[in-house]
Amino acid sequence: MKNLKPFLLAFAAATLLTSCNESDTNPIQSSPEAKLHNKATHEGCSYIDQNWGSSAYISSTIVNQSETNFIKDQNNKIAGVFSISTVPLYFAKGSGTANAISYGAGYIIFGEQLYNMALSQAGRIACAMVQAHEVGHQLQYKYNLPTRRESTARASELEADGFAGYYIKKPNGYNATWTQAAPAYNFAGSIGDYNTTSPGHHGTPAQRRSAFRLGYLLGGYNLSVRDFDYNFFYYYDNYVLPGSLRKDLAKPKDIRSDIHEFILSKVDELRKISTGEISKEEFEKL
Numbered sequence: 001m002k003n004l005k006p007f008l009l010a011f012a013a014a015t016l017l018t019s020c021n022e023s024d025t026n027p028i029q030s031s032p033e034a035k036l037h038n039k040a041t042h043e044g045c046s047y048i049d050q051n052w053g054s055s056a057y058i059s060s061t062i063v064n065q066s067e068t069n070f071i072k073d074q075n076n077k078i079a080g081v082f083s084i085s086t087v088p089l090y091f092a093k094g095s096g097t098a099n100a101i102s103y104g105a106g107y108i109i110f111g112e113q114l115y116n117m118a119l120s121q122a123g124r125i126a127c128a129m130v131q132a133h134e135v136g137h138q139l140q141y142k143y144n145l146p147t148r149r150e151s152t153a154r155a156s157e158l159e160a161d162g163f164a165g166y167y168i169k170k171p172n173g174y175n176a177t178w179t180q181a182a183p184a185y186n187f188a189g190s191i192g193d194y195n196t197t198s199p200g201h202h203g204t205p206a207q208r209r210s211a212f213r214l215g216y217l218l219g220g221y222n223l224s225v226r227d228f229d230y231n232f233f234y235y236y237d238n239y240v241l242p243g244s245l246r247k248d249l250a251k252p253k254d255i256r257s258d259i260h261e262f263i264l265s266k267v268d269e270l271r272k273i274s275t276g277e278i279s280k281e282e283f284e285k286l
Contacts, residue, residue: 052111053096062091062112067119067127071110074128074174078135081173082163082225087138089131100130102137110134122187128174129164129184136163139225148233152201155233161185161208162215162232169219178216182284185212209283210240210274217266221259231255235263240270 048056061068072089079086088107092099097111110131118126137160140146148155167173168181176184192205202208211232218231234255238246251260269286272278278286 048092048109051099051101052092052109053094056092056094056096056111058109059091059093059112062093062110062115063119067115070124071115071127071131074131075108075135077173078128078132078167081167081170082135082139084139084142084225087135100134102134102141104141106138106141108134108138118184118187122184125168125174125176125180126184126187129168129181132164132167132173133160135167136160139163143225143229145225145229146233147229148237152196152199154201154203154207157202158207158211158236159229159232161211162218162236163228165212165215165217166219166223166228169216173219178286179284181216182286185209186280186284204276205280206276207241207274209280210270211236213273213283213286214240214263214270217263218259220262221256227254231259231263235267235270239264239267240274242271242275 048058062071068091075089076086090107090109092109092111095113098113098117099109099111100114101109103109108131114130115127118130137156140156140159146155146159148159165181165185168176168184174181186209192203192208193201194204195201203211214232214235215228218228223231234252238249251257269278273283
């Protein structure tokens with residue numbers, strides 16, 4: 001079984017935005033563990049696993065029909081940007097739903113409490129960013145990514161942040177300016193963690209901001225999923241992570257010259273984000 005990949009978008013005890021292993025039961029299938037709710041108050045029989053509150057249930061809508069239509073449209077657009085089939089998306093309502101989970105079995109569940117939190121604090125763009133991050137985990141399942149392997153969840157989570165940044169930038173995606181994107185990302189993932197030896201380590205807050213920024217910068221180009229992975233980790237490993245700056249590296253033949261020139265022009269900025277020299281507030285003003 002694969003390890004859980006929680007994406008920390010946390011406040012206090014909430015663990016938000018996670019990806020789970022491939023053996024988890026599809027929520028619309030019957031299961032010995034399924035919870036039958038009264039149809040007078042809930043929408044029927046639904047299955048939520050240990051990542052959700054005991055009274056949480058599967059729903060066909062989130063918040064209201066307008067928000068349901070919005071996030072479904074975003075889910076379709078995210079799939080289009082990455083040239084994959086639309087990932088099945090379900091919604092969880094009730095208490096204990098401050099979460100969004102990408103399951104290896106091929107679907108995503110978005111919790112209503114998390115959706116409301118994102119919407120009220122950072123607007124719809126934050127909800128779209130959350131969904132793009134979760135689809136990023138689906139890309140990892142589909143293409144056996146990331147190619148960068150670590151003993152913790154950091155590489156997977158940083159890449160999913162990068163995928164989200166890429167989508168938010170793309171003209172055929174969310175098409176957001178940095179002024180719109182940065183505050184939404186700071187809501188979503190700037191907390192990070194410093195448990196560097198824990199299997200669930202996601203990267204520090206500063207590293208996560210730099211990963212999102214790198215993905216956003218790469219969003220100015222058209223990359224396949226595998227090309228994104230290659231470019232993302234080439235620059236992140238060799239230029240962005242503290243202590244890994246290399247000035248003697250020749251451009252790899254598999255990286256385009258225009259991309260290389262552009263990203264190298266942003267190396268100092270990216271490194272300062274990753275080390276914390278560029279603060280959360282300064283990050284929003286880049």
